[in-house]
Amino acid sequence: MTDTSLSPQGTLVPWGDLRMASSGRLGQALTFADLRLMAKARLPKPIFDYVDGGGESELTLEWNRSAFDELAFRPRTVAAIADRSTATSFFGRGSAAPFGICPMGGLGMLWPKADLINARLAARAGIPFVLASGAGSSIEEVAEAAPDGRRWFQLYVFTDLALNKRLLGRAQTAGFEALVVTTDTQINPKRIRDIRNGFALPMKLTPKNVLEFASRPRWLWNIARDPRSALMGNLVQELGADPSARNAFDFFRANRKRSVGWEDLKPLRDAWRGPMLLKGIVTAEETAKALALGVDGVVVSNHGGRNLDGTLPAIEALPDVVSAAGGRIPVFLDSGIRRGADIAKALALGARAAFIGRPVAFALAASGEAGVEHVLAMFHDEVDRVLGFLGCTRVDQLDPSYVVRR
Ligand SMILES: Cc1cc2nc3c(=O)[nH]c(=O)nc-3n(C[C@H](O)[C@H](O)[C@H](O)COP(=O)(O)O)c2cc1C
Numbered sequence: 001m002t003d004t005s006l007s008p009q010g011t012l013v014p015w016g017d018l019r020m021a022s023s024g025r026l027g028q029a030l031t032f033a034d035l036r037l038m039a040k041a042r043l044p045k046p047i048f049d050y051v052d053g054g055g056e057s058e059l060t061l062e063w064n065r066s067a068f069d070e071l072a073f074r075p076r077t078v079a080a081i082a083d084r085s086t087a088t089s090f091f092g093r094g095s096a097a098p099f100g101i102c103p104m105g106g107l108g109m110l111w112p113k114a115d116l117i118n119a120r121l122a123a124r125a126g127i128p129f130v131l132a133s134g135a136g137s138s139i140e141e142v143a144e145a146a147p148d149g150r151r152w153f154q155l156y157v158f159t160d161l162a163l164n165k166r167l168l169g170r171a172q173t174a175g176f177e178a179l180v181v182t183t184d185t186q187i188n189p190k191r192i193r194d195i196r197n198g199f200a201l202p203m204k205l206t207p208k209n210v211l212e213f214a215s216r217p218r219w220l221w222n223i224a225r226d227p228r229s230a231l232m233g234n235l236v237q238e239l240g241a242d243p244s245a246r247n248a249f250d251f252f253r254a255n256r257k258r259s260v261g262w263e264d265l266k267p268l269r270d271a272w273r274g275p276m277l278l279k280g281i282v283t284a285e286e287t288a289k290a291l292a293l294g295v296d297g298v299v300v301s302n303h304g305g306r307n308l309d310g311t312l313p314a315i316e317a318l319p320d321v322v323s324a325a326g327g328r329i330p331v332f333l334d335s336g337i338r339r340g341a342d343i344a345k346a347l348a349l350g351a352r353a354a355f356i357g358r359p360v361a362f363a364l365a366a367s368g369e370a371g372v373e374h375v376l377a378m379f380h381d382e383v384d385r386v387l388g389f390l391g392c393t394r395v396d397q398l399d400p401s402y403v404v405r406r
Pocket residue numbers: 050051052064102103104105106132133134154182279301302303304305306334335336337355356357358359361
């Protein structure tokens with residue numbers, strides 16, 4: 001299945017009813033940095049660092065940002081821009097904006113029912129939401145929470161092919177649209193902050209952690225309302241008699257496939273009826289192999305700088321991947337998106353849409369559902385504003401001539 005062109009106006013989806021908060025502390029949060037500080041004040045340090053941190057020296061984490069900042073816009077200032085739309089389309093369906101929510105495991109530690117909140121708000125906005133295989137809520141719970149949403153399922157490949165197929169079958173039955181196989185996490189990353197904090201999943205009740213938790217009573221009270229949110233919802237059915245958080249994480253770790261080759265992806269391609277994407281591709285070489293496998297899209301990503309430190313920033317990897325894809329499949333990007341302008345830069349360099357990770361996680365930690373609504377509306381407002389400033393009325397008018405490296 002391929003998707004080469006934007007669909008005609010008729011299939012474009014208008015932005016939903018999501019609005020930025022206009023009052024209170026959330027109303028004052030106008031940037032990623034504001035939301036990050038709100039989350040930092042609310043979360044115990046080990047949990048904040050788990051979300052915020054990256055691999056080893058956090059070089060890639062930093063480059064993901066600096067690389068966007070090194071790109072400058074070349075706007076067209078005399079243009080008829082009154083009638084603008086942020087809508088786009090991929091895989092034959094409209095999306096209200098050229099961004100979606102990344103797969104993120106462990107969000108149940110930030111706010112109860114985090115995945116359900118994200119899925120519901122993405123559906124209300126009219127944008128895709130990717131459910132992590134290690135998420136707190138299950139495939140079925142997410143389908144029930146957002147029946148009309150564009151729901152994609154992210155898979156970490158497990159050793160047992162039958163288990164992979166069971167998960168794919170459940171996602172297919174529950175109406176998930178696309179499969180996203182993450183290719184960059186077979187090795188356990190070395191995250192220095194997590195090691196120093198003694199962070200482990202599920203969180204251990206060490207004396208130090210108990211003190212950290214007690215220092216954040218608002219967070220503790222909130223999380224205590226639904227400790228099940230920190231489970232691995234998708235794996236509970238695989239656990240048999242004892243679906244405890246510890247067992248779920250042990251099962252996850254014991255069953256992950258630690259070496260995934262192209263031959264391991266073939267049966268997944270054969271089993272999944274619908275768009276399949278690879279997430280974690282940053283080279284033209286692997287894009288060509290992905291095309292040969294018959295995937296329908298790739299997500300250029302370095303896992304938000306959380307894995308191999310020193311990997312090139314996603315936005316710098318994008319042009320090579322776009323050129324290797326040659327318009328045969330859409331290319332998506334995540335890692336380092338912090339404002340609407342970053343999304344516009346990614347689109348200018350050939351991405352069909354971008355995915356947002358930490359901004360959504362911090363908004364959730366800061367203020368739950370209201371926070372996620374706020375951050376999605378903020379990104380939408382910024383994309384629309386930048387489009388207008390650039391002299392464009394539609395996202396498919398962006399091309400490489402709109403950016404230049406400073
Ligand atoms: C807390 C957290 C958990 C994540 N869990 C997963 C996961 O389970 N599967 C996956 O493919 N990527 C996971 N990621 C990576 C994101 O999908 C995405 O690649 C990254 O966050 C994008 O970078 P950004 O946070 O700078 O936007 C996680 C990221 C964060 C911050």
